[in-house]
Amino acid sequence: MNNLDNYINQFLTFENPLFFALILSVSIIGVIILIFYKVVLPLQKKFITENQRFLLEKAELMALFAEMDPEPLIRTDTSGNIIQTNDASRKIFFNIEEKEIKINEILPSLKNRSVNDTFIENINGKIFSVIAKEYPQLGFTNFYLHDISQLKKYESALENYKNRLKNFADKLDKDYDELKKSIAAELHDDIGQKLIMIKLKLSNLEDYEKDLIQTDLEAVYQRVRELSRTLKLSEVTNLGLKISIQSLVNYVSESSKINGSFEFLGKEEKLSPELEICIYRVIQESLNNIIKHSKADEFSVQLELNEKFVNIIISDNGVGIQEEYFDANESKSTGTGLFSIKERIEKLHGKLKINSNQNEGTVLVIKLPKEGAVHAKNKIAVS
Numbered sequence: 001m002n003n004l005d006n007y008i009n010q011f012l013t014f015e016n017p018l019f020f021a022l023i024l025s026v027s028i029i030g031v032i033i034l035i036f037y038k039v040v041l042p043l044q045k046k047f048i049t050e051n052q053r054f055l056l057e058k059a060e061l062m063a064l065f066a067e068m069d070p071e072p073l074i075r076t077d078t079s080g081n082i083i084q085t086n087d088a089s090r091k092i093f094f095n096i097e098e099k100e101i102k103i104n105e106i107l108p109s110l111k112n113r114s115v116n117d118t119f120i121e122n123i124n125g126k127i128f129s130v131i132a133k134e135y136p137q138l139g140f141t142n143f144y145l146h147d148i149s150q151l152k153k154y155e156s157a158l159e160n161y162k163n164r165l166k167n168f169a170d171k172l173d174k175d176y177d178e179l180k181k182s183i184a185a186e187l188h189d190d191i192g193q194k195l196i197m198i199k200l201k202l203s204n205l206e207d208y209e210k211d212l213i214q215t216d217l218e219a220v221y222q223r224v225r226e227l228s229r230t231l232k233l234s235e236v237t238n239l240g241l242k243i244s245i246q247s248l249v250n251y252v253s254e255s256s257k258i259n260g261s262f263e264f265l266g267k268e269e270k271l272s273p274e275l276e277i278c279i280y281r282v283i284q285e286s287l288n289n290i291i292k293h294s295k296a297d298e299f300s301v302q303l304e305l306n307e308k309f310v311n312i313i314i315s316d317n318g319v320g321i322q323e324e325y326f327d328a329n330e331s332k333s334t335g336t337g338l339f340s341i342k343e344r345i346e347k348l349h350g351k352l353k354i355n356s357n358q359n360e361g362t363v364l365v366i367k368l369p370k371e372g373a374v375h376a377k378n379k380i381a382v383s
Helices: 002-011 017-068 087-092 108-112 149-204 207-231 234-239 241-256 273-294 328-334 337-347 372-382
Strands: 073-077 082-085 118-123 126-135 140-147 259-266 298-305 309-316 351-356 362-369
Touching: 073 087, 108 118, 108 126, 126 149, 234 241, 241 259, 241 273, 241 298, 273 298, 273 309, 273 337, 273 362, 337 351, 337 362
Parallel strands: 259 298
Antiparallel strands: 073 082, 073 140, 118 126, 126 140, 298 309, 309 362, 351 362
8 A cells, every 4th residue: 555655646746657647638628628618619619600600691681673673583491391481483383472382383394304504494385485594502402584475476486487488499499390391392393493494494505505514513412412401300210320320420521521431339229200300400519510520531439328328529630619619709710610519518407528739639428318308398398
């Protein structure tokens, strides 16, 4: 027992470093606790109070602005219960002030949406754009509604107008093709035959007179044949693309003295009349451009039919296309051949790519969907 008392007396003395360290630690902890309760804790409570007051004032200010907002506004708590509306929203939802109404009851499209999102809602015969914005610190979400009924009406009217305009353009194209077909038949069957009869009647003239007149008549006759071939499209639908385009390439090559070649890839099949005519016209116009502008001595046409697309590659070794050609301000002086080709291709939802360098020739790469003409026609029919 005496030994234990001695040990305790020896420990409980400031001369013992361990006892001194223990007393010092306890003192420091006590001071820290005292500072926390007397200084830190009151400051924390004051900060929380000030922050709550600030949020409350902000919420009250936002509530005031919401009531003054001319656009409909609805506020919900974190559970989706409606806690505030403004006058504009109450004019749309007459029972909105009833208790326990949730936001998804009046905005059903919200079920598949998240907060901080924008969606379209049909309400009482009107179309609204709804913006949901969450305020986590304030504990509520605002739903801003904007009436876009007139905008949607204008968009619908514009789309309808575009469809009617396209329908009208298609009708004009059809009437134009019928007119060209009629003119082609007249040139070939009437004027051409009459020129042949005139040539026969002139056979009794003197040789030198006959040669002069027959030379002029032959030039006129060949021009009539050329116009007839340019206008006439019946051979495309009757003979098919492969034979028609091969015949076109041969004719252009012979008449222009430019060496031309044609390659057909894929399985030959019957396409829609709109698509076949588009393909023939695009190739025809491209070859006319080569004759008139390229100064080439060689050209090639490749036509490929695969499962979904028609691919066309038309190339020449001429002087290429000047950049000014694609300038709208220069189109009158340089012609509109490529613009016409591009318009025909885009009408059937196709794509045109032009690769051309000065004095290095030109390559047209064309891709047309097989169903392009059908889709365009159906879209017009629906409108």
